[in-house]
Amino acid sequence: MALERSLHRKIFCGNGVGRPGQTKALDRNFYQVYYVKMTHENRKLIFLDIDGTLTSSFNHIPQSARRVCRRARENGHLLYIATGRTREQIPPSIPAMGFDGIISSAGARIETGGELIFSAFLPPSLLDRLIAYMDERDAPYLLENPGKIAANPRYFFPLSSGTFKWTPRGIISRLFLRRLQNSIAPLSAGFDREKVYKLVFRESERLCFEDVEREFREECDLFRFSIPLPIKGGGEITSAGVNKGTALELVARFHGMRLEDTIAFGDSDNDRPLLAHAGIGIAMGNGDEALKQSADDVTGHVARGGLAAAFKKYALA
Numbered sequence: 316m317a318l319e320r321s322l323h324r325k326i327f328c329g330n331g332v333g334r335p336g337q338t339k340a341l342d343r344n345f346y347q348v349y350y351v352k353m354t355h356e357n358r359k360l361i362f363l364d365i366d367g368t369l370t371s372s373f374n375h376i377p378q379s380a381r382r383v384c385r386r387a388r389e390n391g392h393l394l395y396i397a398t399g400r401t402r403e404q405i406p407p408s409i410p411a412m413g414f415d416g417i418i419s420s421a422g423a424r425i426e427t428g429g430e431l432i433f434s435a436f437l438p439p440s441l442l443d444r445l446i447a448y449m450d451e452r453d454a455p456y457l458l459e460n461p462g463k464i465a466a467n468p469r470y471f472f473p474l475s476s477g478t479f480k481w482t483p484r485g486i487i488s489r490l491f492l493r494r495l496q497n498s499i500a501p502l503s504a505g506f507d508r509e510k511v512y513k514l515v516f517r518e519s520e521r522l523c524f525e526d527v528e529r530e531f532r533e534e535c536d537l538f539r540f541s542i543p544l545p546i547k548g549g550g551e552i553t554s555a556g557v558n559k560g561t562a563l564e565l566v567a568r569f570h571g572m573r574l575e576d577t578i579a580f581g582d583s584d585n586d587r588p589l590l591a592h593a594g595i596g597i598a599m600g601n602g603d604e605a606l607k608q609s610a611d612d613v614t615g616h617v618a619r620g621g622l623a624a625a626f627k628k629y630a631l632a
Contacts, residue, residue, distance in 0.1 A: 358391050359631060360570060360577045362418070362563055362589060363622075365398040365409065367582035368599050371618035374406055379623035381412060386632035388413055395427075395566060397559045399540060399551055399585050401459050401512070402426070404498065420459055421538065421585050422562035423512035423553050433565055434461075435557045437511045441534055445514055445552065448530065449522070455549075456516040457499060458506050464499045465506040470517065471499070515540060517549035524550050538585035551585060560588025578629060580614075580622065581606065597625050 363369045363384075370376050388394055396409065397418040410417065416427035425433040437445075442458075449456045450467075457466035518524060527550060528537055536558045540551050559581075567577055579586070579593035582602030590596025590610050598610035599617050607613045614628075615621030626632040 358393070358572070358576065359387075359629075360393045360395070360567055360572050361387060361631065362395045362397040362559075362566075362577065362579040362593065364559075364581040364583070364586050364589070365396060365400060365405070367601055367617055368580050368586075369396075369409070369617075369622065374408075376409070376412075377618065377620065377622070379620045380617075383623045383626035383632035384412055384414075387626060388415075390632065392631055393570065393572075397422075397562065397579065397581075397586075397589055399513075401464060403462060403464070416566065418559060418562040418566070420512040421536075421551055421553055422558045422560070422588075423459075424461075425562055425565060427566065427569060432569060433562070434512070435554050436509065437514065437535070437552070437554050439508050441531075441554075442508055442511055442514065445531065448527075449514075449516055452519060452522040452526075454516050454519045454522040456514055458502070458514055459512040460507050460510055461512070463506070465502045465504065466499045467502045469519070512553070514552045515549065516552070524548060527552075538587070539583070540585065558588040559585060560590075560592035563589055563592045578631070580625065582617070595629070 369380060384394060393415045394413070395416045395418060396405065396414050398405065399421040400419060402417065402419045402424060405417065405419065416425065418425050423435045424431070446456075453469060455467065455470035457464055457470050516522070516527065524539060531537065531552070535555050536553045537550055538558070540549055559579075563577060563579060564574065567574055573594075574592065575594040577593045578595045578597065579589045580597050580599065581587075581589050582599040583606065584603060586598075586602075587606060587609065590598065590606070595612065596610045597612045597614055598607040600607075600613060600615045600619075600621050601617050602613075612625070614625035623632070
């Protein structure tokens with residue numbers, strides 16, 4: 316694919332050239348339009364997590380976030396989604412905003428312009444050991460295949476559980492979880508062990524995140540997941556060296572851009588490598604405290620215009 320090396324942006328008098336408000340009074344034959352060449356020196360490659368970064372809750376995207384994303388692309392910047400969700404779990408309304416590409420499954424799958432350019436699967440031998448380890452400890456888990464998610468019976472959360480209060484937020488949480496679980500097939504229906512992007516597990520009475528970390532941290536990438544639901548924590552496991560940060564590097568290389576010209580936004584543990592690899596890593600105000608401590612900058616809460624504020628601060632929109 317031929318890579319676009321530069322863009323030209325039209326700037327009219329009154330918007331940066333000449334004195335404001337003078338446009339109509341000037342001879343348009345002479346002052347009609349100026350061209351500013353946008354090179355790699357000022358063009359940025361922007362990466363956005365979805366949950367807690369682009370969306371405030373239950374797939375809601377603040378209007379301020381929609382506006383700045385549109386303006387950033389109009390200004391010639393490239394925008395990528397970088398999410399832990401599978402490609403199929405991303406609602407069509409998000410790609411429809413005009414993103415240039417999508418990193419999904421926490422870095423195990425990358426597409427740009429609708430073309431798949433990278434995929435990485437868990438080694439089958441490691442996967443077998445992970446499954447045995449989870450089964451021995453009665454842990455809920457799911458496996459992500461291309462186009463399919465399969466889970467063991469323990470992963471399906473009882474919707475009748477008293478965990479969900481009969482409040483507006485509790486009802487929305489219940490509906491959100493039902494929709495999520497309806498997209499997951501039972502593991503007994505089969506899965507392709509040769510093509511598993513990621514294993515996601517929830518903690519149980521006999522398993523905590525630290526147990527898995529001690530046992531497998533030398534063989535895979537492991538991060539805590541964050542789901543906007545009142546359920547126990549857990550984690551997501553990808554192949555060693557496969558995460559949002561390494562995906563960012565691959566995308567930058569694909570577009571022939573420097574890492575210094577990348578900006579990443581995130582809010583949770585699996586965004587740590589994304590922010591660490593980016594030229595500028597920005598944590599959301601609603602994000603994990605540890606992430607905010609390690610980020611280059613911290614913006615406001617996602618539901619209070621935090622993303623838009625950062626886009627404006629860094630002159631992206």
